[in-house]
Amino acid sequence: MVRCSEIMELVSSYVDNNLDGSQKDLFEEHVKTCSSCANELKEMMYIMKLCNEMPEEEIPQDFKLQLHNKLIGLEQKKAKGKFGVLWNKYLKVGSSIAAGVLLIVLVQGLWSNIFTLPVKNLAGNSSSKYELKDEIKPEISNADNMQNNYGVSSKEAAEEPIANAAQSQELRKSKSGIVKDGNEMPAAGSSADSTRSGLKKSSGVSDAWNTKSKPAEEPGNKESQPRIQTTTKKSDQTSRSQDNVQIMFSTASVMAVLNRGATIAVRAEKPDEAAGKIKNDALSLHAGVLQPGPASKLNGETGGGVESETTLNVRILNSLYEQFVNAIITDFGTQSVKFGAVSSRDMTETINEKNKIIEELDRKINDAENGRSTLSPNELEVLKEERKNQLKEIQAIREDSNYILVSIKITK
Amino acid sequence: MCEDEKSLLEKAKNGDVFAYESLIEGYQKKVFNLALRMVGNREDASELAQEVFIRVYKSLKGFKEQSQFSTWIYKITTNVCLDELRKRKNRNITSLDEEIKLEDSEIKRQIEDDKPTPEMIVEKNELKKVVSDAIKLLSDEHRTVIVMRDIQGFSYEEIARIINCPEGTVKSRLNRARLALKEILKGKAELLSYEFVK
Structure with a gap:
């Protein structure tokens, strides 16, 4: 006869149907004759039933968002650790250059009475670079050692525009011809041409890039044409530095040259109305609601959509994405919103490649302008155009990295 | 582990938070519920479940693909919860x-x-x-x-x-x-x- 305590060892496995044949027979035989063990079995089964019926609860509404923030925080910390050394190394140079850029923007603003964003000047448009160059001429020519503006003292450089504003006005008057050119150069091609021809007269822009020490060899050149020549060279160096700065020194680029895409699926009774709601959410967060590409036939925006399904494409600032997600959750509830596949593409390599192409183009352009290679003016023009395009593309990538492109699919 | 999961895992290992979030999407509810039944309240369970996914994320690089990703996650969940319960005992939270x-x-x-x-x-x-x-x-x-x-x-x-x-x-x-x-x-x-x- 089997003892009850032995049977009790088996009760759990019996309930789970985990006993082998002989053990099972033994167990069943015993409970047929032992009411106490039969009772134990019933109780055990009842408890398991209760446990099995325990409902699975939904995760809290803000769970995903909180986790997301923590993960992003981790990544940022990692990025800081990784690039901290590099960052410290370039911080001084970077801040000096930043001050230089500020100075240029400020002077440019004073000049035309319109403060334009530096981005525009750095947009990779070589004509705008030439514009910039001419406009800062008087400013830079006033500095005793122009390299300081960009290499050493950010403080000095930052104070410069205020101190020199009046002088700049004076200089503007005295060099009205050049300044006028600078101010009235809206068209890319013509302005570049006119500036370039001017540069050629003054021995060419390429010299400035290749011979950095040249301005120092001409310390007294503060008057008239020679001064213009020197400053032109200098500002070209600056412009080149700015392009590099954008890629090398900016923390933003270090941490976020990532082009991101996210997908969100929303279930709603009336997809069109839901799309309107989401669009409003997006617009209130200054996002752009984009027309979808030709692949999407389901867009409610274009009116050609299928009623039960709508897709919205939203381009929103990274920093406002969480708010956007929150707004959607508030509108539709966690049950109806699903965050699908999200991707991010690291564009740093692409930018580096483009920089290499630009360097190569620079080299070719320099060679041609210095007579070290035989390129026709047309061929030279093509190279310059290519350089301009590459810079534009870099700028576009960098600007995109501030945004996340969200594709929101709304279904019934 | 299916191909999709493998690809997401690779991306996540390289610091792609979004890929990681897609990877763990299917585990969040289960991990939360496991934690909930272990510690008994939603707030703590939510905190712990997040802690689980942070720990998983941090140790992704050490994850051996011959073991199952789900088993690994639940193992971490159990450890996180048991750690918490031990801590509570030390703080006499459950001394009643x-x-x-x-x-x-x-x-x-x-x-x-x-x-x-x-x-x-x-x-x-x-x-x-x-x-x-x-x-x-x-x-x-x-x-x-x-x-x-x-x-x-x-x-x-x-x-x-x-x-x-x-x-x-x-x-x-x-x-x-x-x-x-x-x-x-x-x-x-x-x-x-x-x-x-x-």
Whole structure:
């Protein structure tokens, strides 16, 4: 006869149907004759039933968002650790250059009475670079050692525009011809041409890039044409530095040259109305609601959509994405919103490649302008155009990295 | 692990937070519920579940793909929860529950409180609360296997892998845990006793 305590060892496995044949027979035989063990079995089964019926609860509404923030925080910390050394190394140079850029923007603003964003000047448009160059001429020519503006003292450089504003006005008057050119150069091609021809007269822009020490060899050149020549060279160096700065020194680029895409699926009774709601959410967060590409036939925006399904494409600032997600959750509830596949593409390599192409183009352009290679003016023009395009593309990538492109699919 | 998961895992290993979020999408609810049954309240469970996914993210690079990703996540979940329960004990948060020794297992004695009367427990929701409270009174070891097997529905084999012990140990531990839970519930409400003998 089997003892009850032995049977009790088996009760759990019996309930789970985990006993082998002989053990099972033994167990069943015993409970047929032992009411106490039969009772134990019933109780055990009842408890398991209760446990099995325990409902699975939904995760809290803000769970995903909180986790997301923590993960992003981790990544940022990692990025800081990784690039901290590099960052410290370039911080001084970077801040000096930043001050230089500020100075240029400020002077440019004073000049035309319109403060334009530096981005525009750095947009990779070589004509705008030439514009910039001419406009800062008087400013830079006033500095005793122009390299300081960009290499050493950010403080000095930052104070410069205020101190020199009046002088700049004076200089503007005295060099009205050049300044006028600078101010009235809206068209890319013509302005570049006119500036370039001017540069050629003054021995060419390429010299400035290749011979950095040249301005120092001409310390007294503060008057008239020679001064213009020197400053032109200098500002070209600056412009080149700015392009590099954008890629090398900016923390933003270090941490976020990532082009991101996210997908969100929303279930709603009336997809069109839901799309309107989401669009409003997006617009209130200054996002752009984009027309979808030709692949999407389901867009409610274009009116050609299928009623039960709508897709919205939203381009929103990274920093406002969480708010956007929150707004959607508030509108539709966690049950109806699903965050699908999200991707991010690291564009740093692409930018580096483009920089290499630009360097190569620079080299070719320099060679041609210095007579070290035989390129026709047309061929030279093509190279310059290519350089301009590459810079534009870099700028576009960098600007995109501030945004996340969200594709929101709304279904019934 | 399917190809999609593998690709997401690779991206996540390289710091792609979004890929990681897609990868863990299917595990969030289960991890949260596991934590909920282990620690007993939503706020703590939410914190712990997040802690789990942060730990997983941090150790992605060390994840060996020959083991199952799900098992790995649940193993971390169990460890995080047990750590928390241990910490609580040290802080005497659960000191109201005095441990008593039974023949071959430990259970906690339930203190007197103003919980609902047996009549009120008739309500189904209350019944669930009773079970939930009873589970809280189990020892950590027993609670782990009960939650995994009887609430979450893991197989013996999975549990053995998650808690890193032989299947035989899981069987016997589960048996003791169920008996302990039964004892707690029996003492908790007459109604349950009534239900038992029906």
